[in-house]
Amino acid sequence: MTQQPLIQVKNLDLYFGAFHALKNVSVDFNAGELIGLVGDNGAGKTTLIRVLCGIHAPTKGEVFFDGRKVEKFHPKLAIDQGIETIQQSVGLCDNLSIARNFYLGREPVKRILGIPFLDFAKMREKSSRVIRQFGLRENVSADDEVERLSGGERQSVKIGRAVEFKNRVVIMDEPTNHLSVREREHVNELAVQLKEQGLLVIYITHDIFQVHKLADRVVIMENGEKVADASTDSMSAEALEDVIRQGGRVVEKQEAV
Amino acid sequence: MKYLVRSQGFGATVGVIAMLAVFTVIDFSGWWTVQTLSNVTQFTAILALVALGQALVIMTKEIDLSVGSIYGLTGVAFITLEPSLGVPGSLIVALFIAAIAGFVQGTAVVKGELPSMIVTLGGLFAARGIIYVWTGGSVHNFSPDARTHALTRLLGGELFGIAAAIYWVGIISLLLSIMLWGTRFGNRLLATGGSRESAESRGVRTDRVKTAAFVLCSLLAGFAGILTLCNQPQTHVTLGENMELEAISAAVIGGCLLTGGRGSILGVILGALIVVSFRYELIALGAPSSWYITFVGAVLIVAVIFNQKLARFLGHSV
Numbered sequence: 001m002t003q004q005p006l007i008q009v010k011n012l013d014l015y016f017g018a019f020h021a022l023k024n025v026s027v028d029f030n031a032g033e034l035i036g037l038v039g040d041n042g043a044g045k046t047t048l049i050r051v052l053c054g055i056h057a058p059t060k061g062e063v064f065f066d067g068r069k070v071e072k073f074h075p076k077l078a079i080d081q082g083i084e085t086i087q088q089s090v091g092l093c094d095n096l097s098i099a100r101n102f103y104l105g106r107e108p109v110k111r112i113l114g115i116p117f118l119d120f121a122k123m124r125e126k127s128s129r130v131i132r133q134f135g136l137r138e139n140v141s142a143d144d145e146v147e148r149l150s151g152g153e154r155q156s157v158k159i160g161r162a163v164e165f166k167n168r169v170v171i172m173d174e175p176t177n178h179l180s181v182r183e184r185e186h187v188n189e190l191a192v193q194l195k196e197q198g199l200l201v202i203y204i205t206h207d208i209f210q211v212h213k214l215a216d217r218v219v220i221m222e223n224g225e226k227v228a229d230a231s232t233d234s235m236s237a238e239a240l241e242d243v244i245r246q247g248g249r250v251v252e253k254q255e256a257v
Numbered sequence: 258m259k260y261l262v263r264s265q266g267f268g269a270t271v272g273v274i275a276m277l278a279v280f281t282v283i284d285f286s287g288w289w290t291v292q293t294l295s296n297v298t299q300f301t302a303i304l305a306l307v308a309l310g311q312a313l314v315i316m317t318k319e320i321d322l323s324v325g326s327i328y329g330l331t332g333v334a335f336i337t338l339e340p341s342l343g344v345p346g347s348l349i350v351a352l353f354i355a356a357i358a359g360f361v362q363g364t365a366v367v368k369g370e371l372p373s374m375i376v377t378l379g380g381l382f383a384a385r386g387i388i389y390v391w392t393g394g395s396v397h398n399f400s401p402d403a404r405t406h407a408l409t410r411l412l413g414g415e416l417f418g419i420a421a422a423i424y425w426v427g428i429i430s431l432l433l434s435i436m437l438w439g440t441r442f443g444n445r446l447l448a449t450g451g452s453r454e455s456a457e458s459r460g461v462r463t464d465r466v467k468t469a470a471f472v473l474c475s476l477l478a479g480f481a482g483i484l485t486l487c488n489q490p491q492t493h494v495t496l497g498e499n500m501e502l503e504a505i506s507a508a509v510i511g512g513c514l515l516t517g518g519r520g521s522i523l524g525v526i527l528g529a530l531i532v533v534s535f536r537y538e539l540i541a542l543g544a545p546s547s548w549y550i551t552f553v554g555a556v557l558i559v560a561v562i563f564n565q566k567l568a569r570f571l572g573h574s575v
């Protein structure tokens with residue numbers, strides 16, 4: 001563990017108005033690691049990763065990427081650093097087609113007379129090919145608006161996009177939501193593959209047993225605080241579940257002893 | 258046909274057909290004359306330009322109430338600066354003023370996180386106030402030289418008996434369609450209107466997109482003002498008053514949803530045609546001119562109901 005962490009979060013505090021959503025959170029994330037981020041509803045998991053992907057700026061504390069302090073928080077900057085995120089509740093524009101959503105922000109262009117026009121052929125072909133692997137039905141075309149898709153199909157668009165644009169970090173916020181058994185397995189395999197390719201994968205889920213199987217390390221959050229951070233070898237899935245159920249008090253006691 | 262129904266401009270297409278049918282029945286000899294049609298199409302072209310800019314802003318889920326004043330201000334600048342700068346010079350400076358006005362308002366909306374309704378209402382009053390101060394309330398004219406300048410004729414003359422403004426609206430609407438549906442900027446503009454958070458999370462600089470939409474909107478309003486004055490080079494302090502209401506009506510009748518992210522360029526032009534035709538025909542039929550506003554209001558409400566029903570029928574969430 002002499003290598004420096006790819007992402008380092010130091011004493012992070014975040015307020016939404018008066019609400020204290022993240023409380024003095026410090027955590028390291030290493031390249032080539034699959035990290036499970038777990039905790040109750042409203043624990044602050046999504047809020048934490050939204051700082052990492054540039055949506056929220058912290059009120060206090062620091063984030064380091066590759067050893068460099070992050071000064072400005074914007075999704076564009078995070079994406080340019082190589083952080084790709086499957087968001088829990090945002091990420092798709094209902095009024096646009098699948099292909100347009102897939103490439104939103106990085107649209108491929110074809111120059112005609114030097115003017116860059118959207119390369120529709122590529123957008124359609126590539127997006128539908130990638131998304132089909134994650135459960136998009138054959139009778140849905142890449143030109144269909146996202147609005148008409150089912151929950152699972154919407155999720156498949158987000159996952160396909162992350163796979164296509166994966167770079168250094170892939171953050172998955174409850175990626176298997178709405179997915180059927182087969183696609184769920186596929187996504188979990190994918191998470192492991194990405195990690196084996198040397199990427200940092202942060203995987204948020206409520207499926208404790210699944211994440212215990214997949215992850216190298218699990219970070220538990222409760223009420224905006226990090227209450228545990230342990231390798232999956234050192235902690236059984238049952239113990240993990242206990243910690244979450246009791247809001248991290250078990251860990252505190254253990255540490256106090 | 259299926260494509261037509263699915264397009265946002267469908268309501269306006271039906272509206273234009275119905276309107277023409279009614280005008281044909283009640284006033285065949287008055288409506289279908291070269292004079293009427295050339296007047297109506299000329300006014301439509303001017304309003305359409307303003308409404309197209311408005312449509313871009315509405316598609317980003319904002320609104321611009323200042324277009325009438327910007328139209329007037331740009332026109333006044335164009336006419337009053339001409340003696341010192343010449344026609345091309347004052348054209349450029351006038352458009353630059355319009356762009357600045359759009360930039361300032363757009364920046365206030367995105368950086369100040371203020372409602373565009375309020376910011377541009379301020380813009381409406383501010384720009385109108387500048388017009389009053391600048392002109393001192395008096396009327397300004399082009400010199401005979403400026404009237405016959407090639408550029409003035411290019412913008413305000415006619416070709417084959419058709420007013421220049423109509424060619425301009427043709428060219429500009431074509432360019433806007435290509436920009437909106439065929440470029441990165443267009444994709445990001447539509448995404449910003451559809452869901453700002455989602456677009457932002459994909460790395461779209463939605464603040465820049467919105468500011469750009471406001472700038473384009475003011476430029477188009479200003480250009481429409483210049484086209485009008487090249488045709489009739491005389492300014493008045495009320496130039497462009499109430500035009501924001503007509504422009505918003507035209508955009509909404511044309512199928513732009515105020516919920517953002519959806520609209521149709523052709524629909525906006527047809528919407529402008531409906532608004533202008535009503536104004537013209539009511540006056541032609543001898544109705545007091547004040548009735549026209551009431552009619553536009555009624556048409557607007559019918560159009561909104563129709564377009565919403567259509568959108569719901571197509572499964573959009575509005």
Ligand SMILES: Nc1ncnc2c1ncn2[C@@H]1O[C@H](COP(=O)(O)OP(=O)(O)OP(=O)(O)O)[C@@H](O)[C@H]1O
Nearest residue numbers: 016019021039040041042043044045046047048088
């Ligand atoms: N934009 C926001 N404004 C105000 N409060 C917010 C905002 N986003 C999240 N919160 C609050 O912050 C807390 C943490 O929310 P967060 O979404 O991070 O939880 P989570 O751990 O991801 O939960 P879940 O498992 O349900 O997704 C919640 O109490 C939530 O109400």
Ligand SMILES: [Mg+2]
Nearest residue numbers: 045046088173
């Ligand atoms: Mg969450």
